[in-house]
Amino acid sequence: MSTQAQNIAGQPIAFVSAQALRARMHDAVNDAHLRQSFRGAMDFLMAKRAAQFPDEGELESLRGLSEAIRQYSLAKLPTLLEQLEANLTRNGIQVHWAETPDEANAIMLGIAQRHAAKLVVKGK
Amino acid sequence: MSARNRILAKLRGSQPAQAKALPDLAAHYTPRARGESKAERLARFRTGIEGFHAEVHLTTESDWPALLARLCADKQVGTLMFGAATPAGRRLAGSSVPNVELRPWAGQFEDIKADLFHRIDAGFTQARGAIAETGSLIVWSSAAEPRSLSLVPPIHFALLDAATIHPTFYDALVSENWAAGLPTNALLISGPSKTADIQQTLAYGAHGPKELVVLVINAEGDAA
8 A cells, every 4th residue: 555755865755545544543553562552651751740749729820830931932933043144154154045945855865965974863 | 846945835835824932931931940049959959860860969169179080089989081072071180189190181082992891990070050950060072071971981080160050951051141142062961861761660771871970060168
């Protein structure tokens, strides 16, 4: 059900049809072991986070404040991006702009090739 | 038109007509200010960072090198690396630390990489300050005390002046005016390196030091 294509670096990418994806999703959702693992991991992470905010009023106030910061920043995004670029450049950081993931990958690949890079480390 | 201009034009095209009000951070933090003493801030910092398995030792400006020497002996530190170009580094270089080889950070990272990863038992740095609310050290790396010094060796000794403990991160940002300029790495360190990624089993020293030891300078006469 998959066809082969190549990404910009010439590596194969597998495309999965919508029908095959639905079948895979059905299998995954009904996998009891997987569901149990996810439940356990989510409960563990949610309990740990909740323990850091024992006061519900405090948590709600911080959430409200964070949302206001987010909305303010999104409303000013073009100006903030220009300010970020100016400050990054002033700090000696080179800024590239890419409209699509393919453009971003092409920029990174070009830089790696110019430096004859053999090994690239990626942070998670 | 460049990708940059297209991206910015697209964003400007979908901006809301009315600008949003600047969020009022002081309105959140000011009513919550505790008005606590230096000793209370220190106690809160200590409880927080000890909760994440860091060690805290109280000392004084005159005694900290001797305390560091005792801790090195207890932990069987054979080689201690430090930044010699800081006030604390100069003090340490002139101090007696029996049975410990004091290695000043010198030269480029590549020159000392092998030693740093395989032969240095502990790194010593100054902390810029700390945060009582979260029990976190504030460490700004610099050419004199590079990030690797606090990250790579298995033990990190950090020297902290109790007078530089802020109630919250917000207080640190505002009172120190971080907006005016930042280093390459501004770090908040709340304990030794740990991870529970694998089977939720807590393991120390996964991506950094196994032990974090904080030496807090608390002026003589101050209650702790």
